[in-house]
Amino acid sequence: MxxxxxxxxxxxxxxxxxxxxKWKKNIAKRNRYSAKSLPTRVCEHDQPAFRCSSIKTTEMLKLHQNFYVHPSKKTQDAIILKLCSIKPIGKRTTSRVTKQTSIKYSVFVGGSKVPICQKFFLSIFGVTKHRVSYVMKKFFYVGEISHEARGGxxxxxxxxxxxxxxxxxxxxxxxxxxxxxxxxxxxxxxxxxxxxxxxxxxxxxxxxxxxxxxxxxxxxxxxxxxxxxxxxxxxxxxVCSTCLELSEKLKLVTNAAEKNALITQKRVHKLRAKAFFDKLREQRDDLKIISFDCQKNLPIPKLPDQICYYSRQLYLYNFTMVEGSSNQPMTRDNVFAYCCTEDEFHKDSNLISSAIYHRLNETDKTGIKTIRLVADGCGGQNKNSIVIAACSKWLLSCSAIKSIEIVFPVTGHSYMPPDRTFGVIEKKLKRQDVILHPDELKEVISQTSTVLQFGDECPVYDWREAARKILAPTTSWRVRFKECKRFILVRSKKPGNILVRGETLYKSDIGTATNICKRQKSISMINPKQINKTIALNKNKLKDINNLLNKHFGKDWPGILTLEYYKNLNISQESLTFTSPPEGEYCHESLEEVSDLRI
Ligand SMILES: [Zn+2]
Ligand SMILES: [Zn+2]
Structure with missing residues (x-):
């Protein structure tokens, strides 16, 4: 996609x-409008117009505090406006006076308005006369409360x-x-x-x-x-998002009980991750571990051209399966890369199931009683009933094997052996500026793995359709499918059927094996049809690839021998209409639940 x-x-x-x-300008703003000093008594007025001395020192402090409870200029100004009054000067006493308005100051004490002098008012609130006069005049002439004009x-x-x-x-x-x-x-x-x-x-x-x-x-x-x-x-x-979230929470929490709970959660999460890796590391003579994962799509044509960052390219899929425990060395004999390009097959659970089925058939099973499959818990591709159907079908055909166990990692801690090969491949590809043909990619992959071609060496079957007819939907299974970390498949006493046990924990077996088929059906009835190569490519994608080649090689690119691959692609596909891949094939990995403290 x-x-x-x-x-x-x-x-x-x-x-x-x-x-x-924490911004500088906001700190400055807060400082600007916070109290600078405590009010002092600056006058001794005691007359009807200025009753300054009637206000006690405690009342002065209280007025001061109530004013600075509000850190914003706007609210402070509103208080000033409420306490003062302004009126025009009616009659000029002398011709020299240019003042046109006069301001009367007062404060509220015990519910009644007490008139005071300007000096005392300014001292109580720690403001300048300019600020008061600005607020009052703005209201008087413009009819609005002055607003903060700084910043913005x-x-x-x-x-x-x-x-x-x-x-x-x-x-x-x-x-x-x-x-x-x-x-x-x-x-x-x-x-x-x-x-x-x-x-x-x-x-x-x-x-x-x-x-x-x-x-x-x-x-x-x-x-x-x-x-x-x-x-x-x-x-x-x-890093793992659960780990990150818990660490962040731990930094903030101050309550000891909460802190302990978080520490426990984190430890359980880590122990679970370790329990998963123990499963991957285990070495036993009668156990075979096969881990698998998809590499990220490898795009071609790869060109040293910036246009590649905008254009859609053709993808090669590499689904790699590694045999053996994670402690064993990885060579071309136990690493298998199943490949195809996106014009051959859809990257979906059919492809994955077919590769698993093929690997189970091919792998050396001498002395083996249990096979453990390990995959990341991506719902669309690995963790679904289609993969389980393919494994069940295979288990019926191989009587030497007692059980198959499918194990999924703790979300966020899913580094597995295939990822190691992917790292090596990506490093090698980085050094190559130009890659035109899928075979060039496969050549690089083949340096670390045995390459198998989907559709040729490994037939692709429609496991999805076959499973849909036989299996009951996962929502009706006795275990909650999404929460399971392990599925254990064993042969049923009734011939031709397989029982599946789902476990939510790595280290304890508490589930019971149940039938997963619909009524009157059994695993032996799963008979998938083979799927043929070639699917139609998205027309826009073809257009993009065409543009890309035009821009880099010129209009005559179809004449260039090394680009023959794309010529065939365009001609054979252009008339076909695009069919979108079936819904629900994309990754919906559920997040780790850490409220349960078992491992
Ligand atoms: Zn006074
Ligand atoms: Zn984690």
């Missing part, structure tokens, strides 16, 4: 959450066009397909190729059609960080 960067809300953008309370974002209007241009540029980039991105709880980060960075993107922007001349790198960076949540490189290098 093709993904472009999408705008995100500010709180989960690439840049950390902003904290306006004055460049907003001026930059909106530039911002739009940067946003458009970023939205046109091509992210790694969402399937590969493990979903984390707080933010859905999108990923651009690891060789890019903000500066490189900025240079690309400068040469793009969206370019506006006065956008500086710093402004580009600002938009990139604040309106998108984009990272560079592989999401797998990210």
């Amino acid at each position: 093709e993904v472009h960067p999408s705008e995100t809300i500010n709180t989960i953008a690439r840049k950390r959450k902003r904290n306006p309370d 974002f004055r460049q907003h209007e001026k930059f909106s066009e530039q911002k739009q241009s940067v946003k458009q540029f970023i939205q046109n980039l091509k992210c790694m397909e969402s399937h590969y991105c493990r979903k984390s709880k707080c933010a859905e980060r999108q990923y651009l190729p690891p060789e890019l960075n903000i500066k490189k993107l900025y240079n690309m922007y400068k040469h793009s059609e969206h370019m506006k001349p006065d956008v500086k790198l710093s402004y580009f960076r600002y938009v990139f960080n604040n309106f998108f949540n984009i990272g560079f490189g592989s999401p797998q290098t990210d």
